[in-house]
Amino acid sequence: MFVPVGCTQCGKLFQVPQENLGQPAPCPWCGAMVAAWPLSPVSGVATGGMTSGAPVGGTLSAAAATSGASEEAVTPAATTPGVTLPTEPLSLDEEPCPEVSSSPSRWREQTAPTSARRVFQLLAGSVGVVLVAGITLVVLNYGHGRLPETGWAEFTAPDGSFQVLLPGVPVAEEVAANPAGSIQAGQRFVVRGWYSRTAVWVAYHDLEPRVAQQIAGDRDRVLAAGIIRAERDRELTRWEGTIHKEAEVRTAVAWGIEMHIDTPRSTVIEQFLVVSDGSQPRLYVLGVQGKNLTPDSAASRKLFTSFRLHRERKTVGKPESATFWGLKLTVRE
Numbered sequence: 001m002f003v004p005v006g007c008t009q010c011g012k013l014f015q016v017p018q019e020n021l022g023q024p025a026p027c028p029w030c031g032a033m034v035a036a037w038p039l040s041p042v043s044g045v046a047t048g049g050m051t052s053g054a055p056v057g058g059t060l061s062a063a064a065a066t067s068g069a070s071e072e073a074v075t076p077a078a079t080t081p082g083v084t085l086p087t088e089p090l091s092l093d094e095e096p097c098p099e100v101s102s103s104p105s106r107w108r109e110q111t112a113p114t115s116a117r118r119v120f121q122l123l124a125g126s127v128g129v130v131l132v133a134g135i136t137l138v139v140l141n142y143g144h145g146r147l148p149e150t151g152w153a154e155f156t157a158p159d160g161s162f163q164v165l166l167p168g169v170p171v172a173e174e175v176a177a178n179p180a181g182s183i184q185a186g187q188r189f190v191v192r193g194w195y196s197r198t199a200v201w202v203a204y205h206d207l208e209p210r211v212a213q214q215i216a217g218d219r220d221r222v223l224a225a226g227i228i229r230a231e232r233d234r235e236l237t238r239w240e241g242t243i244h245k246e247a248e249v250r251t252a253v254a255w256g257i258e259m260h261i262d263t264p265r266s267t268v269i270e271q272f273l274v275v276s277d278g279s280q281p282r283l284y285v286l287g288v289q290g291k292n293l294t295p296d297s298a299a300s301r302k303l304f305t306s307f308r309l310h311r312e313r314k315t316v317g318k319p320e321s322a323t324f325w326g327l328k329l330t331v332r333e
Contacts, residue, residue, distance in 0.1 A: 005036045013039070145266055145291025147198050147299035154306075155189065157204070161280060164202050165306035166191050167299070175203055180230035182211050183283050197266070199289040200303055204282050205231075212281040215274070221255055224274040227283055228257055231272055235285075239263045253277065253309060254284070258295065267293040269300055275309065 002015040005025070009032040016025050016036045025036040152165045158172075170189035177185045186205035193199070207215060211223065218224055236243070241263035249256045249271055256273035270287035286307055288300055295304075 003038050006039055007032060008034045142195060142197075144196055145198055146196055147193075147200065147288060147290045147293070147297070148196075149298040149302075152302050155202075157189070161204070161282075161310050162202070162284070163306075163308045163310070164286070165302050166202070167193075167200055167302075170201070175205065178205070178230050178234060180226075181208060182227045182230055183207055186283075188285075196290070199287075200299070201285075201287050202303075202307070203285040205285075207281045207283065215276040215281050218276065221274075224255055224276065227274055228272045231283060231285065232257070232259060235259075235268075235270060236261065239268055241268060249273065260295075266291050269293055269295060271304060278309075 001018045003018050003021060004013055004015050005021070006013055007027040007030060010027060010030040012027070012029040014028050021036055021038060023036055024033050026033055148167050152167050154163055155166045155170060156163050166189070168191040170191045173188045173190060175186045175188050177183060183205035184207070186203055188201055188203035190199055190201035206212075207227070211227070215223055239261055241261040243259060244262045244267075245260040247258045249258050251273070254273040254275045256271060258269070258271045261268040261270070266289050268287060268289045270285060273284045273286070275282050275284065284307075286303055288303055290299070293300060295301075
């Protein structure tokens with residue numbers, strides 16, 4: 001059984017086994033070695049072996065004298081009013097409980113955040129929510145496949161052979177000659193959207209000299225159809241797609257086909273145009289890549305209807321002049 005005793009140095013309470021009463025014991029609070037006297041049931045202080053009516057500063061009891069404790073060591077100190085004695089034994093090996101300040105202002109400072117801290121936490125939480133929502137939106141919209149309808153500018157080929165509207169500054173790419181041997185190596189001018197995963201391009205190839213000599217008399221377009229078929233097959237391999245739709249395209253100066261390709265990631269619409277007359281017989285390839293594209297979409301119309309060839313013509317009695325001829329495309333199913 002444990003008995004509550006009081007420290008005569010710091011005035012705090014602790015407990016010792018009943019058989020150790022009157023013997024020196026270390027205070028778990030202040031560490032002083034004091035005589036372990038039981039508390040008076042009236043005053044709540046160590047009795048020092050005296051009756052409850054004896055003065056607090058009385059003489060030592062026989063047990064205290066036998067233990068060798070001095071009178072000063074057993075003189076109790078005042079305890080804090082209103083202290084409730086512990087109901088469970090307090091082991092001498094336990095760490096002392098931290099003291100809690102009784103000041104109201106100090107208590108508020110320890111347990112409640114200030115208004116500034118609350119405002120900061122609220123703002124930080126709001127910014128975090130907005131940031132997470134923004135990042136989520138950016139990630140979800142990556143590769144949306146929508147071509148821009150504004151910001152298109154006129155592009156003129158380096159050799160001045162054509163003009164066309166493109167949604168940005170194009171990058172020039174070299175394109176190898178077709179293995180069929182009908183066209184030479186050419187160039188492709190492409191604008192890619194890294195975030196939208198879209199592309200718009202225009203390319204051209206000069207015809208092989210022997211083909212260029214024959215193309216002018218190709219009234220049934222048998223030779224032109226072979227040129228387009230070879231390039232169409234190469235584009236299908238490049239896009240790893242299948243033909244969804246194909247239609248004939250006629251203009252005042254060119255003939256060709258319009259092809260809709262379904263790929264694993266997007267839709268591709270391309271036009272292959274053979275220009276047989278003039279000083280530069282060529283194959284032109286115009287295309288757009290995106291999701292859910294149609295020939296009537298704004299991006300498709302901007303590209304296909306803005307393409308103009310630069311052709312030279314002679315006027316009687318005047319030097320050669322240059323003008324751009326619009327194609328005025330007519331698509332036949």
